[in-house]
Amino acid sequence: MDLMKLTIDGQVVEVPAGSTILQAAKKAGIDIPTLCYHPDLDTKAMCRICMVEVIGARSLQTACSQPVAEGMVIKTNTPAVREARKLNLELLLSNHPQDCLNCIRNQKCELQSISEKLGVRSQRFPAAKREKLPIDNSSYSIVRDPSKCILCRRCVAVCQKVQGVAALSAVNRGDETRIAPAGGKNLNDVACTLCGQCIQVCPVGAIYEVDDTQKVWQALANPDLHVVVQTAPAIRVAIGEEMGLAPGSIVTGKLVAALRRLGFAKVFDTDFSADLTILEEGNELLQRIGGNGKLPMITSCSPGWIKYIEHFYPEMLEHLSTCKSPQQMFGALAKTYYANKAGIAPEKIFMVSIMPCTAKKYECQRPEMNSSGQRDVDVVLTTRELGRMLREAGINFDTLEAEKFDEPLGISTGAGAIFGATGGVMEAALRTVYEVVTNQELPKIEFDEVRGIEGVKEATVDLNGTKVKVAVAHGLSNAKKLMEKIKDGSADYQFIEVMCCPGGCIGGGGQPFPTNLETRLARIKAIYEEDKGMPLRKSHQNPAVQELYKDFLEKPLGEKSHHLLHTHYIQRGKYLKKGN
Numbered sequence: 152m153d154l155m156k157l158t159i160d161g162q163v164v165e166v167p168a169g170s171t172i173l174q175a176a177k178k179a180g181i182d183i184p185t186l187c188y189h190p191d192l193d194t195k196a197m198c199r200i201c202m203v204e205v206i207g208a209r210s211l212q213t214a215c216s217q218p219v220a221e222g223m224v225i226k227t228n229t230p231a232v233r234e235a236r237k238l239n240l241e242l243l244l245s246n247h248p249q250d251c252l253n254c255i256r257n258q259k260c261e262l263q264s265i266s267e268k269l270g271v272r273s274q275r276f277p278a279a280k281r282e283k284l285p286i287d288n289s290s291y292s293i294v295r296d297p298s299k300c301i302l303c304r305r306c307v308a309v310c311q312k313v314q315g316v317a318a319l320s321a322v323n324r325g326d327e328t329r330i331a332p333a334g335g336k337n338l339n340d341v342a343c344t345l346c347g348q349c350i351q352v353c354p355v356g357a358i359y360e361v362d363d364t365q366k367v368w369q370a371l372a373n374p375d376l377h378v379v380v381q382t383a384p385a386i387r388v389a390i391g392e393e394m395g396l397a398p399g400s401i402v403t404g405k406l407v408a409a410l411r412r413l414g415f416a417k418v419f420d421t422d423f424s425a426d427l428t429i430l431e432e433g434n435e436l437l438q439r440i441g442g443n444g445k446l447p448m449i450t451s452c453s454p455g456w457i458k459y460i461e462h463f464y465p466e467m468l469e470h471l472s473t474c475k476s477p478q479q480m481f482g483a484l485a486k487t488y489y490a491n492k493a494g495i496a497p498e499k500i501f502m503v504s505i506m507p508c509t510a511k512k513y514e515c516q517r518p519e520m521n522s523s524g525q526r527d528v529d530v531v532l533t534t535r536e537l538g539r540m541l542r543e544a545g546i547n548f549d550t551l552e553a554e555k556f557d558e559p560l561g562i563s564t565g566a567g568a569i570f571g572a573t574g575g576v577m578e579a580a581l582r583t584v585y586e587v588v589t590n591q592e593l594p595k596i597e598f599d600e601v602r603g604i605e606g607v608k609e610a611t612v613d614l615n616g617t618k619v620k621v622a623v624a625h626g627l628s629n630a631k632k633l634m635e636k637i638k639d640g641s642a643d644y645q646f647i648e649v650m651c652c653p654g655g656c657i658g659g660g661g662q663p664f665p666t667n668l669e670t671r672l673a674r675i676k677a678i679y680e681e682d683k684g685m686p687l688r689k690s691h692q693n694p695a696v697q698e699l700y701k702d703f704l705e706k707p708l709g710e711k712s713h714h715l716l717h718t719h720y721i722q723r724g725k726y727l728k729k730g731n
């Protein structure tokens with residue numbers, strides 16, 4: 152690799168050729184402020200905050216877009232640099248609503264923190280007369296507030312390049328430029344997966360999740376309701392960040408205790424229904440391999456992925472497993488099996504899910520998700536919303552003593568826990584399918600080939616002489632590669648796992664800020680540690696799931712399972728109505 156030597160603020164640094172000044176400065180320990188650059192994306196030179204002086208150049212340069220050159224001498228902290236950065240920032244602020252106190256990103260806003268860093272203490276420029284633009288709250292998951300948009304285009308890049316969806320783009324020109332779905336439509340009227348990755352990269356409060364916390368406060372205060380909660384595998388390794396702990400802190404027991412403090416009658420675990428999913432999905436796979444159904448079979452637990460395939464590859468819907476997501480399986484069982492066991496009328500049960508995902512807010516509203524006779528899941532809160540509720544309730548998360556989930560729907564195995572990371576559903580399924588088919592104990596429980604952050608992973612597993620080839624994709628542009636392979640006949644897989652969000656659910660659109668490569672890796676590591684620490688690590692060993700089959704469902708893929716735990720999919724056009 153060619154290296155370039157340059158001097159930044161008197162320090163000599165060597166970086167690979169092709170690096171930008173911004174990257175070289177980072178290596179030298181200098182943080183140049185920027186609002187449009189994002190390490191996962193190729194956005195650059197939109198905000199013009201990252202100005203630096205390159206000795207010999209006629210004007211200041213943007214550090215995020217300017218490549219380094221051998222012998223370059225750069226100054227990042229001169230009066231001219233400071234003034235230019237501040238000027239560009241103040242111009243931006245003059246066109247920005249100044250309602251930080253009411254803003255969902257208050258204290259978690261990059262524009263706020265850069266203003267503080269650059270010492271903006273007054274408004275030199277009068278506020279531009281920008282009319283308040285209409286808010287787009289058309290979907291169940293995501294709100295867009297174009298008045299707060301600083302046109303950095305990170306959302307456009309993540310939606311086009313990482314998710315391969317292109318639901319957002321720049322429309323109009325000059326002063327009239329806006330970031331919006333094509334044709335100025337609302338998000339709900341275009342082929343958007345509601346994945347929330349645009350929220351994750353937005354530096355300000357211009358895109359955010361629909362806030363459902365009031366619905367949960369109201370339910371908790373209603374003495375006629377029995378309010379129960381389930382928490383997804385990816386929450387226990389992320390809510391700590393929301394409460395000020397380091398990325399990758401495992402806080403399962405504190406999370407349970409915190410939910411009890413909020414007033415939930417029962418604190419259950421989606422890991423339980425993740426184990427159940429493996430029993431249903433594993434058996435479905437074996438049926439299909441036996442000649443009954445389309446192969447490759449593709450996992451169906453990620454609602455953003457489901458919406459994507461419904462919009463973009465409707466001809467492939469038969470490849471999807473008919474299993475509902477663990478969240479929806481849980482809801483259906485809470486209002487039937489649990490209601491019956493606890494002697495509570497299903498209509499009195501209010502089911503709340505804590506999920507890493509904005510698409511799950513939409514999923515629970517799908518018309519078919521009411522197989523208990525009620526809406527199976529009443530409200531979905533993201534990790535960030537739960538964080539807001541805990542702060543509002545004054546719960547000191549750090550000092551909470553660990554508590555255990557309620558039984559029986561809180562009993563789970565390590566296989567359920569790893570659902571939260573890319574490759575986890577596949578690994579959990581393989582642990583069970585191998586043992587069911589071969590009748591032998593797995594020689595090694597970890598399937599390293601399907602772990603890690605690589606976009607597409609493959610493995611071959613020998614099941615008593617039958618070779619099963621599997622693939623795993625995370626992020627929809629990676630899923631697209633696999634779909635194209637199936638279409639052109641070059642995919643020889645029997646089973647594919649797809650997770651909508653980069654890194655899997657640990658990188659979901661509802662997870663704490665910042666969600667980037669570093670935090671994703673820390674959360675994934677924590678997920679595997681959680682699995683390692685579990686006494687049982689295979690879904691078919693879960694005693695509560697065994698009891699569920701014995702007392703209620705009878706057998707995987709049986710009649711009750713089909714009614715409560717399985718679903719169907721629909722072909723979607725480019726334009727749709729709310730609820731579709």
Ligand code: SF4
Pocket residue numbers: 247248249250251252254255256257258260261262263299355356357
């Ligand atoms: S986006 Fe940031 S700067 Fe703008 S109002 Fe919200 S918190 Fe304040």
Ligand code: SF4
Pocket residue numbers: 293309310314316317318319342343344345346347348349350
């Ligand atoms: S939610 Fe996902 S698909 Fe929709 S605009 Fe945002 S990034 Fe694109």
Ligand code: SF4
Pocket residue numbers: 299300301302303304305306307330349352353354355357358
């Ligand atoms: S909505 Fe957010 S991410 Fe998208 S361009 Fe505007 S400020 Fe940037």
